Amino acid sequence: MGTRETKSRILDAALELFNTSSTSDISANRVAEAAGISRGNLHYHYASKEEIVLDLWNRIEAEMGEWSKNPMSPTLENMALMALRQFRLIWRYRFFYQELNVLLERDTELRYRFTRARQKRMEDVFVFFRQLANAGFLRSDLSDRQLRRLIKISWLVSDFWLSFVRVEDEVIDIGTMEDGFKLIVQLFEPVMTDRGKRGIPLSLRAFSLDPTDFTQRSA
Amino acid sequence: MGTRETKSRILDAALELFNTSSTSDISANRVAEAAGISRGNLHYHYASKEEIVLDLWNRIEAEMGEWSKNPMSPTLENMALMALRQFRLIWRYRFFYQELNVLLERDTELRYRFTRARQKRMEDVFVFFRQLANAGFLRSDLSDRQLRRLIKISWLVSDFWLSFVRVEDEVIDIGTMEDGFKLIVQLFEPVMTDRGKRGIPLSLRAFSLDPTDFTQRSA
Amino acid sequence: MGTRETKSRILDAALELFNTSSTSDISANRVAEAAGISRGNLHYHYASKEEIVLDLWNRIEAEMGEWSKNPMSPTLENMALMALRQFRLIWRYRFFYQELNVLLERDTELRYRFTRARQKRMEDVFVFFRQLANAGFLRSDLSDRQLRRLIKISWLVSDFWLSFVRVEDEVIDIGTMEDGFKLIVQLFEPVMTDRGKRGIPLSLRAFSLDPTDFTQRSA
Amino acid sequence: MGTRETKSRILDAALELFNTSSTSDISANRVAEAAGISRGNLHYHYASKEEIVLDLWNRIEAEMGEWSKNPMSPTLENMALMALRQFRLIWRYRFFYQELNVLLERDTELRYRFTRARQKRMEDVFVFFRQLANAGFLRSDLSDRQLRRLIKISWLVSDFWLSFVRVEDEVIDIGTMEDGFKLIVQLFEPVMTDRGKRGIPLSLRAFSLDPTDFTQRSA
DNA sequence: AATGAATGAGGCTTCATTCAT
DNA sequence: GATGAATGAAGCCTCATTCAT
Structure with missing residues (x-):
């Protein structure tokens, strides 16, 4: 069996376990078991749980890297799409966002990587919204600040929307993410032009749920 | 030594440890050590870590209960005060909010208590804002919804503001909370009257940091 | 509350627990709880579990002492009665007989007391059977040996009959003891006279189940 | 080191300890120590003490299985041999028979295995005695019942003979077992033919003590 | 790459016991 | 007589980690 494939199986197993409990409550033992390999072998691939978490982060980063490589054209639909794929990513790796501070406290390198990626991504989003303004969807007097x-x-x-909602709601689904998107829309409404307000899609249900679809879509 | 005092020392010690690591990473051993008592005695007072967490929640709940008993008069200063004391409470018990989903997943009773308290508290806040509207600070056409x-x-x-900020900022202080408050103000701005917009305090620095001060203040 | 009463409650509680688990698996803690007193108080009355077991033995011994004091007249009914009351005693204190060797290994005094009582009791029974022979129920050529x-x-x-049966049978009742008695009858049959064989009661069901009845009955 | 060898050493050590105290009084710790391995390793091989007991039962069962595979020819010597090897087996695993009810109460699977084996074995013995009758050692009018x-x-x-005797006797040896055998002989005497009565060996001392000898002996 | 055996640390928990009140 | 607080030992178990194969 190839290294790649084994590592992948480990990450899959770990992700599922982390999402249901918490990283601290999941032992390497149980990850190995879930991945169908021996403890010794798990150790061969990942010396510690920290490394597994870091590699899961690599997956997140890789996915967001794809987004950066294929910037979306500035449309309102794409604004919705961006939100949706973000929610979905966070949901898939929810353990990460639910334990964010704990994890970053534990691993300095992870903290560095995470904040760097966040800044990079924020810049991308900033550019997207500037273009949205230029395209007449946001008010022209909106300052950078x-x-x-x-x-x-x-x-x-x-x-944190999903963490917030999860406290009371049993099921997280497209509707939950739609609610989150509506919140964001509400935040932007005061700075939208009439044309922007009119065109904003209020439902995300039309969008495909397959996350791989999200990477290339552009107007 | 009285039970109350010992329990209190345990809670103090646990809180401090939980806030720096995570509940799963803190062993009962270390809590006992930090509280200056024996392992056995810790177990005598709290059968499990779950119970400690639950009792820490009792503290949170008690503090919020005080707020409910002494409702604030509807002024803009009090709106700021409410936000500030909320931030401060969350910061003091930050471990709780940073691991929220994990903790509630672990303990069903805690989940019930937490959601019930949240609903109660939300209602209090709703009443406060309605009064704020009646007092002419919020636009009269603001619907309940x-x-x-x-x-x-x-x-x-x-x-989650403090969790969010903590990722990048080393120090959490009054300024951090002020920034959070500004975010909230910004959220409400679109529905504020001119009188409301003019009167909103933008700095919290004037307010005392002693949390006990927060309970009685009214206009 | 009097010492006597408390001690009695402790013994009752301990007996019930011992009978369902095993002495080693029952902690003083649980005995105290079942008796409705504090651990400290249990300790006041019985310094160790050994002492409780010894005091339970005292109860057994006392009951058998009553038997000795009121010897039965040599009839076949009384032979059945003796067996029955013996089975019942053993069943009530079954933990004792099921762990016999372990318990005696642990406590030298208990071993001494137990073997002494057994010898005394065996002598009583021997006398009873000699009288039974003299009364013409057993063959006259039966040697002492x-x-x-x-x-x-x-x-x-x-x-050990009840221990033996309990392995497979869920319920131990009068029927079970009857079966045990039949075994004993079978053992004696070869040395019984025809009159003895004819008169032996094969059912114990006619006898009262109230153990206190057993102490005074005599022909 | 091979698993088999380690497991074997664990079982040997556990057996010796169990036989002197009781299963509940022997900690995994002491077993590990006696086996010359670490606690962790003990747990690697046997997750719990229950499993050790079960595996010791496996040994008993295996040994009795050998007996079944090599049925003895129906001679009086073999009747004695069967009793002797049974006593010896019980003595070697005496902890098991002394705590029988407690152990079976604790472990349902063990109870099932034990009763099944007992029934199987009883059937074997029944067949043996039937053959003994056919061979003219037991009275021909002896009913199955x-x-x-x-x-x-x-x-x-x-x-239970050894448990019974052990209460008073310090030493258990071939003589003790001989006494037990005599009891059994006495039980069967009433149904033996004269030829049977004459031929029965009253001493077991002639038989080899090496248990491995017992498996093949046939007339 | 992978496994299974082995280790020792450390976690949680129960317990017997002591002691002040 | 009785209680509750406190201690420390010891039990069980899980775990990360190492290593020979």
Whole structure:
């Protein structure tokens, strides 16, 4: 069996376990068991749980890297799409966002990688919204400072919306993410032009649920 | 030595440890050591770590209960005060909010208690804002539905703002909380009257940091 | 509350617990709980579990002492009665007989007391059977040696019959004891006279189940 | 080191300890120590003490399985041999028979395995005695029902004879087992033919003590 | 690459016991 | 007589880790 494939199986197994409990409550033992390999072998591939988490982060980063490589054209549909794929990514790796501070506290390198990626991604999003403004969807007098602050709140919302909702709701689905998107829309409404307000899609249900679809879509 | 005192020492020690690592990473051993008592005695008072967490939640709940008993008069200063004391509570018990989903997943009773308290508290806040509207600070055409949605976002912000910021910022202080408050203000701005917009305090630095001060203040 | 009463409650609770698990698996803790007193208080009355077991033995011994004080007249009904009350005693204190060797290994004094009581009791029984022979129920050529050996086997049967049966049977009741008695009868049959064989009661069901009845009955 | 060898050493050590105290009083710790391995390794091979007991039962069962595979020819010497090897087996695994009910109460699977094996073995013995009757050693009018009841008593005797004797006797040796055998002989005497009575060996001392000898001997 | 055996540390928990009240 | 607080030992178990194969 190839190294790649084994590592992949380990990550899959670990992700599923982390998402249901918490990283601290999942032992390497159980990951090995779930991955169908021996403890010794798990150790051969990943010396510690930290390394597994880091490699799961690599997956997240890789996916977001794809997004950066294929920037979306500035349409309102794409704004919705961006939100949706972000929610979905966060949901798939929810353990990461639910334990964010704990994980970053534990691993300095991870913290560095995470914040760097966040900044890079924020810049991408900033550019997208500037273009959205130029295209006449946002008010022309929106200052960079204002815009950045708006993005920051939406960021907070997208990072923690699912955690927030999960406290009370049993099921997380497309509807939950739609609600989160509506919150973000509401945040941007005061700075949208009439044309923007009219065109914003309020449902995400039309969009494909297959995450791989998200990477290439452009207008 | 009285039970109360010992229990209190345990909770203090546990809180401090939980806030720096994560509940799973802190052993009962270390809590006992930090509290200056024996392992056996720790177990005598708290059968499990779950019980400690639950009792720490009792503290949170008790503090919020005080707030409910002494409702604030509807002024803009009090709106700021409410946000500040909320941030401060969350910061003091930050481990709780940073691991929220994990903790609630682990303990069903805690989940019930938490959601019930949240609903109760949300209702209090709703009443406060309604009074704020009646007092002429919020636009009179603000619907209950709109108001509730606004409160929901601010809630998300206050629950997770510090977690969000902590990723990048080393130090959490009054300034951090002020920034959080500004976010909330920004959320409410679109529905504020001119009188409301003018009167909103943008700095929290004037307010005392002593949390006990927060309970009685009214206009 | 009087010492006597508390001690009695402790013994009752301990007996019930011992009978369902095993002495080693029952902690003083659980005995205290079942008796409805504090651990400290249990300790006040019984310094160790050994002492509790010894005091339970005292109860057994006391009950058998009553038997000695009121010897039965040599009838076949009384032979059945003796067996029955013996089975019942053993069943009530079954933990004792099921762990016999372990318990005696642990406590030298208990071993001494137990063997002494057994010898005393065996002598009583021997006398009873000699009278039974004199009364014409057993063959007159039965030697003391033979008789003693027969008693020994019956002893073994009564000590361990219930343990033996319990392995496979869920319920132990009067029928089970009846079966045990039949075994004993079978053992004695070869040395019984025709009159003895004819008169032996094969059912114990006619006898009262109230153990206190057993102490005074005599022809 | 091979698994087999280590497991074997664990079983040897556990058996010796169990036989002197009781299973509950022997900690995994002490077993590991006696086996000369680490606690962790002990747990690697046996997850719990229950499993050790079960594996010791496997040994008993295996040994009895050998007996079944090599049925003895129906001679009086072999009847004695069967009793002797049974006593010896019980003595070697005496902890098992001394705690029988407790152990079976604890482990349902063990109970099932034990009763199944007992029934199988009883059937073997029944066949042997039937052959003994056919060979003219037992009275031809002996009914199956009578025979089964006799076997049942002897079974009780062989299971518990050593427990019974051990209460008073310090040393258990070939003589003790001989006494037990005599009891059994006495049980069967009433149904033996004259030829049977004359031929029965009253001493077991002539038989080799090496248990491996017992498996093949046939007339 | 992979496995299974082995180790020792450390976690949780129960327990017997002591002691002040 | 009785209680509750406290201790420390010891039990069981899980775990990360190492290593020979």
